Amino acid sequence: MAPDAKLAKLLAHIAACHTATLPGRRRPLTAGPHLIGYVLPDFAARLGQVTPDVTVTDEAVTIAPAALPNLNAMARDTGIHFRHEDFDVRASLDGPVLATLDRGALPSFGVIGVGVHLNGLVHRADGAHLWVGKRARDKKLDPGKLDHLVAGGVPAGFSLVDTLIKEGEEEASLPPALTAQAREVARFAYNMERAEGLRRDIVVAYDLDLPADFIPNPADGEVEHFELWPLTRVYETLATTDDFKFNVALVLIDLLIRHGLIAGEAAERLREGQ
Secondary structure, eight states: OOHHHHHHHHHHHHHHTOOOOSSTTSEEEEETTEEEEEEOHHHHHHHHHHOTTEEEOSSOEEEOGGGGGGHHHHHHHTTOOOOSOEEEEOSSTTSOOOEEEEGGGHHHHTOEEEEEEEEEEEEETTEEEEEEEEEOTTOSSSTTOEEESEEEEOOTTOOHHHHHHHHHHHHHOOOHHHHTTOEEEEEEEEEEEETTEEEEEEEEEEEEEOOTTOOOOOOSSSEEEEEEEEHHHHHHHHHHOSOBOHHHHHHHHHHHHHTTSSOHHHHHHHHHHO
């Protein structure tokens, strides 16, 4: 594939994560002074029907601050299918925790979801290599897609590093002391329309240099298997296919730029797109 076509493919990966215009058709969801999400009119109406603590107008949907502890009950009463994993509700990544909400309800409420992704790197004489996972085919979201060595959402009450260590043990049998050496390298925010609703995600990316003799083991069944790829193969696959999970592409483009596989004007255009 020609260089221009590869750049176009990489830019398309980025654009695919930025498909939601806010507020667009949605209405801001507020609690006191905090903007916590965006909801579609039909869902706003359902919220207004299940509780008197929600006020619905044509301009906004307002939750009484005192009712925020009942957010999961509101979501359940609207008929949302729960995933039984609570996330913290914040107006921004570094803002205070205002409530908790089941992960399955985040897209309907348009609440920010925070995740961590780990670039598991092995440095060899012939260049840098990356551990790549293949998602299990029975995963509800993005089955069979290529993924990072470790990636996962940040549950309620967990820090970014705590989540990275937990996911490292569960997904790849990474020793906690080894995962703790990971370095934060980038953050990505995007608003994306998905089948499950609005994804307002913040992805925090880490690099971890792994020993050459480390072999990851998929402990929890979320990943079918892992393969160690040279970064050149990562680049070719990313620039010519849709094999990688959508948000993994953002992290990998950044990684490839930092390692010099993408440079010059192409790197600048991709940075602007992210």
